[in-house]
Amino acid sequence: MSDHYPFENLPLPYAYDALEPYIDEQTMHLHHDKHLQNYVDTLNGLLKDSPYLQTMSLVQLICTTSRLRPQIGIPIARNAGGVYNHRFYFNNLSPTSSAGPSPDLLVAIQCAFGNFTAFQEKFSHAAKSVFGSGYAWLVCGPQKELSILTTANQETPLTLGRYPLLTIDVWEHAYYLKHYNKRADYIKDWWNIVNWDWVNAQYMLCMKPNCGKIFWGDY
Ligand code: MN
Numbered sequence: 211m212s213d214h215y216p217f218e219n220l221p222l223p224y225a226y227d228a229l230e231p232y233i234d235e236q237t238m239h240l241h242h243d244k245h246l247q248n249y250v251d252t253l254n255g256l257l258k259d260s261p262y263l264q265t266m267s268l269v270q271l272i273c274t275t276s277r278l279r280p281q282i283g284i285p286i287a288r289n290a291g292g293v294y295n296h297r298f299y300f301n302n303l304s305p306t307s308s309a310g311p312s313p314d315l316l317v318a319i320q321c322a323f324g325n326f327t328a329f330q331e332k333f334s335h336a337a338k339s340v341f342g343s344g345y346a347w348l349v350c351g352p353q354k355e356l357s358i359l360t361t362a363n364q365e366t367p368l369t370l371g372r373y374p375l376l377t378i379d380v381w382e383h384a385y386y387l388k389h390y391n392k393r394a395d396y397i398k399d400w401w402n403i404v405n406w407d408w409v410n411a412q413y414m415l416c417m418k419p420n421c422g423k424i425f426w427g428d429y
Contacts, residue, residue, distance in 0.1 A: 215257045215264035217293060219243075219250045228305035232399035234388045242300065245383055249292030249364075256286050268294045272368050291364035295345060299379045304405035312410040314417075315375075322356040329358075330401065333376075336360050337397045340380045348376040348409075350416040375412045376404065 222242055227235035257263050268290050275287035323329035336358050337346035344362040349372035367374045385396035
């Protein structure tokens with residue numbers, strides 16, 4: 211798999227119907243095959259005539275766009291963010307929900323939020339509070355501290371100097387066919403299919419001494 215132009219729409223790591231009954235098969239088809247595909251295709255189109263940008267990874271593109279002319283930087287940021295955020299979202303879901311946070315991550319969650327239930331409540335509240343389209347995230351900061359934040363549209367925590375561990379997509383296309391306008395019901399269902407193995411792996415990456423190199427501007 212190459213993490214630069216031309217970007218591919220990687221297959222889901224599970225079957226389209228694997229997240230039933232929490233997320234329905236049709237939603238997964240549309241979300242992956244139409245919405246994410248559109249971000250991939252648009253991003254490739256934007257990079258078509260820019261050989262310098264074609265060698266960059268998604269993360270590099272996302273962290274570079276603010277230095278480009280807005281006419282090209284803004285659409286690249288939106289579409290690279292769309293690819294990055296959706297890949298992250300699909301990977302942090304699993305039909306075989308794992309046990310939960312690793313002992314190390316659980317301690318970090320307890321330090322930041324008091325206990326796991328308080329973390330879940332705060333995260334769910336953040337997800338509900340996103341006005342319009344966007345995401346809620348659990349992120350790790352430069353001092354390795356955990357926090358919850360929300361991003362609008364296809365903005366990412368990377369440009370805020372935060373490394374993502376967990377995310378929920380709260381654009382209506384992520385849940386409207388099954389949950390209609392009831393975002394809170396979708397968020398409740400979503401907790402059943404969090405891929406904690408993925409989240410734990412992100413936390414381990416984040417705790418590596420050189421992790422900040424790419425995510426905190428020194429790339
Ligand atoms: Mn989406």
